[in-house]
Amino acid sequence: MSLAESGESTGEASLASLLDGADCSVGTPPASDTDVVEALCRGGWPRHLTMGVAQAQALCRAYLSEIARVDIGRLDGARHRPEPVMRLMESLSRNTATAAAASTLAGDIAGDAAPSRDTVSDYIESLKRVYVVEDLPAWSVHLRSRARLRRSPKRHLVDPSLAVAVLGAGPERLWRDPGFLGQAFESLVVRDLRVYADANEASVHQYRDSNGHELDAVVQRFDGRWLAVEVKLGPGDRIDEVARSLNAACEQIDFDRVGPPAKRLVITPSGYGYERPDGVTVVPVTSLGP
Numbered sequence: 001m002s003l004a005e006s007g008e009s010t011g012e013a014s015l016a017s018l019l020d021g022a023d024c025s026v027g028t029p030p031a032s033d034t035d036v037v038e039a040l041c042r043g044g045w046p047r048h049l050t051m052g053v054a055q056a057q058a059l060c061r062a063y064l065s066e067i068a069r070v071d072i073g074r075l076d077g078a079r080h081r082p083e084p085v086m087r088l089m090e091s092l093s094r095n096t097a098t099a100a101a102a103s104t105l106a107g108d109i110a111g112d113a114a115p116s117r118d119t120v121s122d123y124i125e126s127l128k129r130v131y132v133v134e135d136l137p138a139w140s141v142h143l144r145s146r147a148r149l150r151r152s153p154k155r156h157l158v159d160p161s162l163a164v165a166v167l168g169a170g171p172e173r174l175w176r177d178p179g180f181l182g183q184a185f186e187s188l189v190v191r192d193l194r195v196y197a198d199a200n201e202a203s204v205h206q207y208r209d210s211n212g213h214e215l216d217a218v219v220q221r222f223d224g225r226w227l228a229v230e231v232k233l234g235p236g237d238r239i240d241e242v243a244r245s246l247n248a249a250c251e252q253i254d255f256d257r258v259g260p261p262a263k264r265l266v267i268t269p270s271g272y273g274y275e276r277p278d279g280v281t282v283v284p285v286t287s288l289g290p
Helices: 013-019 033-042 046-050 053-076 082-094 103-108 117-129 160-166 169-176 177-199 236-250
Strands: 202-208 213-221 228-231 263-268 280-284
Touching: 013 202, 013 213, 013 228, 013 263, 033 053, 033 160, 033 169, 033 177, 033 236, 046 053, 046 280, 053 082, 053 160, 082 103, 103 117, 160 177, 160 263, 169 177, 177 202, 177 213, 177 228, 213 236, 228 236, 236 263, 236 280
Parallel strands: 228 263, 263 280
Antiparallel strands: 202 213, 213 228
16 A cells, blocks of 8 residues: 555645646645654555554564565475575665666675575566565666666565565664665655556656666656656755756756656655745655555
8 A cells, every 4th residue: 555545645746736747735744754664664554554563564574484485486386495585585675776786686695505696586586476576667768968778677675664674674773774764765655656656557667877867766657748756865955956966867868759757856755845946846755646
């Protein structure tokens, strides 16, 4: 379930209206940053909505353990050891919202017998088939610069609660690790954008080029309209920096081929939604809806 479906987002800023280019002006939603982090740790699983975070995370760990022990072997019809699968899920969790290659993951989980890159790739494909891993593909777009598109997908688990649970990272630990918390929050936003995009005949991608410009998410509707998205967790005084990065990435894209974005969004955990004079729209994830 997305935050809108679980009642933790007001849904005032609909993705449909943003794709149509409508102005965004929403008041401060009741959910705080602390509420968002707890929702991230608990996850969008319907059964978890009435649970405390610790109990919900214990169920997430038990679920992943059962997948590693039983489901992968049942799916592939081959014998396997669950320990490397669990180590791979831990590595995927540490690398959530990054473009970590299979070779990087293989090196990260190396134990007494390091798995090969091909073995890791096979495990990742199996985890996709049981709906644990849902990578975010690269956006295919024409550039106006000589930069090259980076084609590697970004790593995401289907729900960020799985990533933080397998690492034993509850809210208190996440607050002490702002770097990883930012990655987990980006994964939460991607999860919700995918849900809202499905309701609008749209798809979600990410953009990176060889000049270092990137967009955390690109939402593109069937008719070609698209949104450029950057995700920001942290002090509000850094919105200017994020907005400059967002605009710089958009300037690399050939609007003659794809058209300008309907909106340039910076998505935050809380606060109010508003239009900036530089053409960037700030909207809290706790106001987003389909």
